[in-house]
Amino acid sequence: GAGVSQSPSNKVTEKGKDVELRCDPISGHTALYWYRQSLGQGLEFLIYFQGNSAPDKSGLPSDRFSAERTGGSVSTLTIQRTQQEDSAVYLCASSLGLGSSYEQYFGPGTRLTVT
Amino acid sequence: KNEVEQSPQNLTAQEGEFITINCSYSVGISALHWLQQHPGGGIVSLFMLSSGKKKHGRLIATINIQEKHSSLHITASHPRDSAVYICAVKNSGAGSYQLTFGKGTKLSVIP
Numbered sequence: 134g135a136g137v138s139q140s141p142s143n144k145v146t147e148k149g150k151d152v153e154l155r156c157d158p159i160s161g162h163t164a165l166y167w168y169r170q171s172l173g174q175g176l177e178f179l180i181y182f183q184g185n186s187a188p189d190k191s192g193l194p195s196d197r198f199s200a201e202r203t204g205g206s207v208s209t210l211t212i213q214r215t216q217q218e219d220s221a222v223y224l225c226a227s228s229l230g231l232g233s234s235y236e237q238y239f240g241p242g243t244r245l246t247v248t
Numbered sequence: 249k250n251e252v253e254q255s256p257q258n259l260t261a262q263e264g265e266f267i268t269i270n271c272s273y274s275v276g277i278s279a280l281h282w283l284q285q286h287p288g289g290g291i292v293s294l295f296m297l298s299s300g301k302k303k304h305g306r307l308i309a310t311i312n313i314q315e316k317h318s319s320l321h322i323t324a325s326h327p328r329d330s331a332v333y334i335c336a337v338k339n340s341g342a343g344s345y346q347l348t349f350g351k352g353t354k355l356s357v358i359p
Contacts, residue, residue, distance in 0.1 A: 175350065
């Protein structure tokens with residue numbers, strides 16, 4: 134079946150502009166996660182959703198970052214007034230549920246470049 | 249916060265060699281993941297384990313909960329195994345659903 138998809142695959146934007154990154158999870162997966170991988174850095178957690186609710190926003194690096202999920206499916210990560218340090222690969226993952234027994238399936242990522 | 253350390257950072261092996269990548273963490277966990285990331289590619293989950301040992305083809309993952317340590321082994325390595333291998337842990341405790349990642353081990357298998 135279809136895996137996790139993300140769009141766009143690549144995004145180049147000017148500093149100060151807003152961007153929206155989209156994630157389509159695997160159908161039926163109630164949990165959805167956003168991660169970021171900066172050049173030369175490891176992966177870092179940003180936010181997760183259970184259904185449409187985001188109980189843990191502790192990983193969002195600043196108030197310029199926000200995310201929403203509608204209909205328990207598609208999620209959008211929005212970065213306002215982008216800065217060069219926002220350049221990274223943004224990865225989305227989904228799982229059937231929360232908890233340690235559920236495996237996460239990763240999307241291909243969106244490579245964001247802020248010029 | 250859980251500190252996840254991987255070793256080695258980089259590894260070059262000859263085709264056919266047995267490979268071991270190590271991961272240690274500082275705080276108790278509910279699960280540990282081994283992930284594979286090819287250059288320019290997405291991330292694939294290889295294993296998710298909370299105890300003991302799992303085997304899939306030429307890959308074996310073990311975890312020692314008491315010692316807070318996991319290993320990923322690749323038998324009869326092949327150039328197509330060249331990738332970055334990432335260890336990630338899910339903390340134990342209520343409300344801990346995020347993963348904390350190691351910095352990855354870059355493996356190059358030479359023909």
